[in-house]
Each structure stands twice: as C-alpha cells, then as structure tokens.
Amino acid sequence: MKPASPDVNQLDLFGREAQSPAAVKPVYTAPVWTVPAPSASNSPPPVSPYVAPPATAVPVKPRALVVPPSDQPPKRQLMVGEFILEYELRRSTRRSIGFMIDDDGLRVTAPKRISIAEIDNAIRTKQHWILSKLKERRERRAARLEKPPIEWIDGAQLPYLGADITLRLLVGGRNRSSYNPATRELSMVLVPGATETLLRERVKAWYQQEAKVLFEQRLDVYAERLGVRYHSFGLSSAGTRWGSCTADRKIRLNWKLIHFSQPLIDYVIAHELSHILEMNHSAQFWNTVGSIYPEYEEAKNLLRKRAQELPVLF
Structure with a gap:
C-alpha cells in the first residue's frame, strides 16, 4: 500500500530480525510412535507418547553484523x-x-x-x-x-486464527501433515531422523497453504461487497507490512496474518481492496474501508496489540 502526500501508512507493521541459523539437531530425542498404515477404521489416530525433554536454558547466540551493500547510499x-x-x-x-x-x-x-x-x-x-x-x-x-522462541517439541502451542493449536510429532515413512479442527491438533509426520529445521519448514508450509486458501475466500467476499475486482493475489513474507495493493490491482497479503483471528484478517483485506478505488490514505479512503468494514479503527488497534503478543516462531 502506498502512502499519500505527507500522509502516513495507517497499518501497524511488524518485522522479525533474521535469526542466526541454529545448529541442525534431531527433532526426536527418544523413539516416538510410528504411524500405522491407513485402515478402514474411523477411530482417531493414536497420540504420540513422546515426552518432551526437560527444558534447559539455551544461550542466545550473538547475531552477525550485517554490512550493507557498498552501492547502498548512506542515510x-x-x-x-x-x-x-x-x-x-x-x-x-x-x-x-x-x-x-x-x-x-x-x-x-x-x-x-x-x-x-x-x-x-x-x-x-x-x-x-x-x-x-x-x-x-x-x-x-x-x-x-x-520473548523466548517456540520450543519445537511434541505438545508445543502454536498461534492459528487467533487461538493456540497443539503440535503433535509422529514418525512415518514420509513427511506429511494434517490438522484436526475438533481437537485443534496439528499432526506433523516426519521421517526418522528429521531435523528441527525440517520441522519448522513443514509447519511454515502448512501455515502458508492455509493462508492462501482462506485469504482467497475472504478476498472474494469483500471484493463483491465493495464492487471491485482485483487482478491477482499472492502471499508475502515481508517483515514490515501486512499487505499491499498496486495501481494495476495486484494484491499481496502477508501469510503471517494466519496467526490472527479472521476479523483482523478481514480488516487487512478490506484495507487493501479499498486501495483499488483510493490509492492513498485520505479521508475518502477510510470512508471506503468503513463502507465494508465499519469497525476498522478497532481492528487496526487490536492488530497492533496482537502483533506484539506473537511468540517468536521463524
């Protein structure tokens, strides 16, 4: 989204500094349940008996100094x-x-x-x-x-759509994931010897797939309410903005929005779609947002608050 005249970007932005690459370590420190072959039974899959090791303090590694490119103009x-x-x-x-x-x-x-x-x-x-x-x-x-980073162990709590879900770690013949909305459990099946890095990437991929499906659905809902059509949609991994809309109606939404409740996701979507009609942050722009999302002021403030509460994930 592009700010207008000496106006300002109204969205609260959030960023994450790049973490130092952690040493590759196995996800499992003890044997865990092996997923049985699929059967005709409708009974729920077994829960991993994996017991997390005692929590130990992990020293924070100093971040390497990032030197800007030589062609970057000084501030x-x-x-x-x-x-x-x-x-x-x-x-x-x-x-x-x-x-x-x-x-x-x-x-x-x-x-x-x-x-x-x-x-x-x-x-x-x-x-x-x-x-x-x-x-x-x-x-x-x-x-x-x-904030301490998430411990990638069986039973870890992960933010999803405004609430926590439970991570379940299982061992199987191939990597796959499944989510049970009834129990709010995300099961990650990984091959023996899988690393924490692989687990994190699999969880991130699941988040991004969920975000893509939901965001497309909500974009269509609010585009119809506003009476506009967007050209295309894509996910963003930007650390400093929730979304953007270009002059040719191309919309990008930060996949990390999937951590928040649907009303907050809807606010960002309504915001970006409104830029199709008003490529600024004028009073007319906010009137446009309010026509399809009247509670935008409350949502904007709550989004700022929830972003501060997010644990360190990736």
Missing part, C-alpha cells in the same frame, strides 16, 4: 528539535512524499523533482508523528526480542 541526517534524525531517501515516480517506518528506521520516498530542502521541511512538519512511531517501533522490537 541522510536532519536536526529535528533536539534529535539528529537519520533517514533513507528513495526517489520514485510517485507524485508526493511518502513516509515508511520499520525496524530499520525512517524511509522517505519522494519524486525526483522534489528538492532536499522540501523533503526536510516535510519531515519537520511530520516530526511529532515520526518520532513517536520510531519510539513505538523500538519498544515493540525490544519486546519481541525478550
């Missing part, structure tokens, strides 16, 4: 009140100045015809919003880093 600096504000400047064919704040700080996108002085003045005009959002972003990032 500009601007004195704003008592602070020296750094920002990344990008030039584009857009007609107005746009602001984006993520874990890397402030990014300003401006037309080529706009002078540096005009850009700096636009930043000063928005300085209170910019400084408050940067502070909020730092606090959210610090809170995320304090």
